[in-house]
Each structure stands twice: as structure tokens, then as C-alpha cells.
Amino acid sequence: MLPREVKELVSKCLGFLRTYLDPYICFEIPEFESASSNELYKNVQLHLNANDMCKVANRVVLTRIRNSKRTCSNLAEGESIVDTFEGRKLWWQHSVHKLQGESMQGRGSQEAHDRLYTLKIHKRDRDWIIPRYIDHINARAAGYKRQNREMQLYTNGKNSSMFSGGRHMWQSVPFRHPSTFDTLAMEPASIARIKGDLKSFMEGKHFFERVGRAWKRGYLLYGPPGTGKSSMIAAMANFLKYDVYDLELTQVFSNSELRQLLIQTTNRSIIVIEDIDCSINLSGQRTPKSRSRRGGKDCDRSDPFSPNELDKLKEDESSRITLSGLLNFTDGLWSCCGDERILIFTTNHIEKLDAALLRPGRMDMHIHMSYCTFAAFKILARNYLMIDTHPLFPTVESLLHEGRCKVTPAQVSEVLILDKDDPDMVMDKLIAFLQKPQETFPDQHAPADDLQSNSEAKASPLII
Ligand SMILES: Nc1ncnc2c1ncn2[C@@H]1O[C@H](COP(=O)(O)OP(=O)(O)OP(=O)(O)O)[C@@H](O)[C@H]1O
């Protein structure tokens, strides 16, 4: 019989020998470190989920958070799977232990389990694979979070200015607008250009740093009412997964308040000022928005203002928000406080905009949203009626040809939605509608025509 000390020494030596001879090494990634959650654990979970790797496991835990669009899968207790990275194999195992007594402190009742991922790799890969693989997981998880996060729509309401000394100048609701570039009726070539521009902006961090420019981009959307300017903004937000800040300039009472509002916007966001011609004018005074009989927001109208509007106008006279205050944020020193910002102005009346707004370097791209073309109609027909062709398509084409019949995509979609389950009837109704004389809204010239005479303006902005 060996004495106890010797037995312990032998087993210790055997343990060392086993570790020494074992070609693998394990890393543990617990869900919690002390009482705080371990971000890496969550990132591993997202990485396995994003790559659909859990589906090869025998037991998978499926979860869906309330109001979320996605179902998440995770390895069940004791399950393991293999991942590959740069040609090397890595093994993941998930273990779950029930917590008791003191170890539950600070976790809350729902965290009564200790969850842990164990990553096993070859010892020889240890030095080079670990930093790179972990970076890869974090990057994948960041991309996944971005794709799946709930977007927000912020607005500066009347009451928001009460909080200007505090932190809450914006109020938000979840942004769930269904418009996408697939549902937008527009020339496919224009859509492709806009998507390409947004993509290169989103991926342009190093470019903007290298050339010393603030990482921002400005778009001016102009065209008659109902041509899809607001739908375009929603499609851009859904494409980029950015939050939207709908800035109501008529509720902003000074340049400093405007600056505070803009400073509070977060990175990766779209700041929108709709109907810019109605929100601000050259002298910096604002006029209440109104709709003309043709449906556009017509600020220089001839009909008298109501008493309420007159009161508002008087109130406005004391306001000191100016175009230069706004432009200071678009391209002045303030433009670089924050990254990945997109600024969008919309207008029904580009001809009324101040030249300062149209100058190169202000709005990088001018996008003309115009009356429905045949290509745009085909997109609406596919989306509303689920048809790609119909015997009456050539008639529609000749009616819409070269803007012969001026109807907006909004008007066409109103007709298509009427009997969407009966394409033949809808097509008949559409032809009858297109043959009726239409009351049109004056569609402005593309600013290129105005800018041609201005040599400074010839180089930019991009015009679509
Ligand atoms: N280009 C388009 N593609 C698809 N649907 C469109 C388009 N234009 C308009 N619509 C339809 O018409 C509705 C109104 O369009 P939208 O609000 O985007 O127009 P707008 O140009 O912003 O008008 P306004 O100048 O009055 O603000 C949308 O909800 C959508 O259903």
C-alpha cells in the first residue's frame, strides 16, 4: 500500500503529463463575470446563431423576444458543434449549471443558471488563432446586431423644447415603415445608383478619415407630392438600418436649440427635414406649412392666414433660427460631431430653395422623384397585383410614355389597390384613369439645368 502523499503526488504528475500531452487547449467564456454580463458570451451566441451553426446540433434552444421579428437558436446544455476558421477546426460546447445560494447574488431570479461556452482548439493554433478568431466573432456579432436591432423614429415635438436643458429633446417610437427599395416605384437604374451610394457611404469609414472629411452625406429629394420622397427616406433607413430623426424645424426656436438637438442625434442615423422650403427661408423666419389645393405644401400662398396661423407668424418673428445656423451643421465645424450621419431635405418646390442650399458641398446628391414612368408602374404592378405582364401593359406604356400622362406613383397605387385580386379589372380601371385629364402639380426642372450656368456648381452634386 502506497502512502496517501505518494498517491497524491503520482496523480498530480499524471495530471501534468496528461495536460502536457493533450494536443488541445480550452477557453471558457462564461455568461457572467462576477455580477456583470460578459459581452463575449453574447457575441459567441450571436455568431453561432448568425451562421446557422446550431442547426447541426441534436438539441437546440429556440427563443423569440417579444416584438422581435426573429427566432434565435442556441446550443442546449452539453451540446457541441464544430466551427472552421481559416482552414482550422474549432470546437464549441455549451454547458449550463444550476446556481445556488450566494452565487445567485446580483443576477435576478431569471439568471438562476450559469451558462458557459467552452472553445477547444489545437495548442499549436493558440497564438495566432485566438485574437483573430475572437475579433471575427465580435465583428460578426456587431453586424448581426445591426441587422436585427429595432430601429427608432425620433421627433422633436412641441413639448420637447421644455427639456432643452436636460437630455430628452427627442421623443421616439419604434420605426417600422414597410417601404424598401424593392417596393419603391422608380427607374431601376436610379435605385441601383442610390443603393450603391449608400453602401459606399456605409463602408466608407477609412475613406472619410483618409481624405479628412466628416463622415456624413446629404441628399435632397425633390418632386411633386405623392412621388415617394417620404417612402424613399423609409427605404433608405431600412436599407442602412439607421435610426431616423424627423426634425420639425417649425418647433425649433433658435440656432442654439437646433445645435443641441443635432448634437443629441446618435451615430448611424438619418436626420430628415421635410419640406425645407416651408420650414425656413432666406431671412431665417419660418412660415407655417400649408397644403395647396393641388396637394403640395405651398408656402407662398395667396389665401389669407387663419387667426391661429397669424399668431404663429408673430411668434415666429422673434425666432432666430437661420439658414446659416442650419448649414453650419451640414458643413461647418459642427458637422463632424458624430459619425455616419445622413442628412435628407425634401421639397415640392426646388425652385424656391436658396442657392446656398443647392451649392456643391452641401447636399451631395439631388434626387428627382417624378411622375410615374412605365418602369415604375411595372414595379407597382408586381408588388400590388403580382403580375409581370398583361395584355394592357403596352397601352399603359404608351399613355405614360415620356410623361405624356402625368400621374404620381401614389395615384397609380390608389387604383391598383382597389381590386388587387382581380388584375383584369384593375388594368381596365387604370386605363380609364390614365385617359382622364389629370390635374398636375408643376414638376420642377432638375437643378442641373439651373446649375449649368454656375461654373462652381458643375462638378457636383450628383443628380439622379
Ligand atoms: N415611388 C413610389 N413607390 C411606391 N409607392 C409610392 C411611391 N410614391 C408614392 N407611393 C405611395 O404613395 C404614398 C404617398 O407617398 P409619399 O408620402 O412617399 O410621397 P411624398 O413624395 O413624400 O409626398 P409629399 O410631397 O406630399 O410629402 C406612399 O405611402 C406609397 O404608398
Ligand SMILES: [Mg+2]
Ligand atoms: Mg412626404
